[in-house]
Amino acid sequence: MSPAAPQREVYGMHEVNGTQLHVTERGDGRPMVLLHGWPETSAAWRHVAGPLSRAGHRVITPDLRGLGRSRREVAGYGKENQAEDLAQLLDVLGCRAPVVLVGHDIGGMVAFAFARLYPDRVSHLVLADLALPGLGLERAMDVSAGGRWHFGFFMAPDMPELLIAGKEQDFFDRWFRDLGHAPAAWDPERIATFVDAYRGTESLRAGFAHYRTLLEDAAANRAWAGADRTLPMPVLAVGGEYGAGDRLRPALAPVCPRLNCVVVPGSGHFLGEEAPRELVGHLLAFLDE
Numbered sequence: 001m002s003p004a005a006p007q008r009e010v011y012g013m014h015e016v017n018g019t020q021l022h023v024t025e026r027g028d029g030r031p032m033v034l035l036h037g038w039p040e041t042s043a044a045w046r047h048v049a050g051p052l053s054r055a056g057h058r059v060i061t062p063d064l065r066g067l068g069r070s071r072r073e074v075a076g077y078g079k080e081n082q083a084e085d086l087a088q089l090l091d092v093l094g095c096r097a098p099v100v101l102v103g104h105d106i107g108g109m110v111a112f113a114f115a116r117l118y119p120d121r122v123s124h125l126v127l128a129d130l131a132l133p134g135l136g137l138e139r140a141m142d143v144s145a146g147g148r149w150h151f152g153f154f155m156a157p158d159m160p161e162l163l164i165a166g167k168e169q170d171f172f173d174r175w176f177r178d179l180g181h182a183p184a185a186w187d188p189e190r191i192a193t194f195v196d197a198y199r200g201t202e203s204l205r206a207g208f209a210h211y212r213t214l215l216e217d218a219a220a221n222r223a224w225a226g227a228d229r230t231l232p233m234p235v236l237a238v239g240g241e242y243g244a245g246d247r248l249r250p251a252l253a254p255v256c257p258r259l260n261c262v263v264v265p266g267s268g269h270f271l272g273e274e275a276p277r278e279l280v281g282h283l284l285a286f287l288d289e
Contacts, residue, residue: 032100036104064106240267245263
């Protein structure tokens, strides 16, 4: 059998919900949307999009609001509003059938909000290495209990831009190496791709804006869960062994009755970069089930 032909990438800029989103598409067939995290862009899926498109999917990878080649905005970074970004984007792209929705990190928060608000538009939901606001993130934010230091810092108005602007290379080089666990994934050229996307005060501010809505995002998630709502679609939680691991399970179990969880051995936080073959395998196995 001859190998599948390479899938051509198609790029576009689309006006949705008062902003412009840059989108890359590859392949035909069942639509699958991949939402990247921070501090990345849609390029985070470069090792994943090809195999998924060859497996019969129309792979759609937008740059989130304000990031990558999408237009910088001063507002609108709440996860429910970004779910509306995605809903309008799918309309523009002609995606009427339910999509497979995959979100990593901040993109996973947007994906969860979208699945809450538009459950009939999601056939399968995949959440990759994150904690959800209002459903467990607060523990990860609590430095006094061993949580991560960066949440409060990034949420502070203006201060992270002031301290990081001009030092982006040093900061992000340390960031990827600290949260990742596969050194081969983080060569200087690869890190430079994302450093360039976040370089400068305005780009940094747009990135931190995704964190500055976490309190309102948490309130929305808690209100939804507190009303005894659940997600009807199958949900897969994927964590890196050296990233979130299996920590999403207890948060999702009460609200996701069709929950599956897997941990990827040897991977850190950035699954699409560090363990793309394993991630693709888990995604396709999940869909086959």
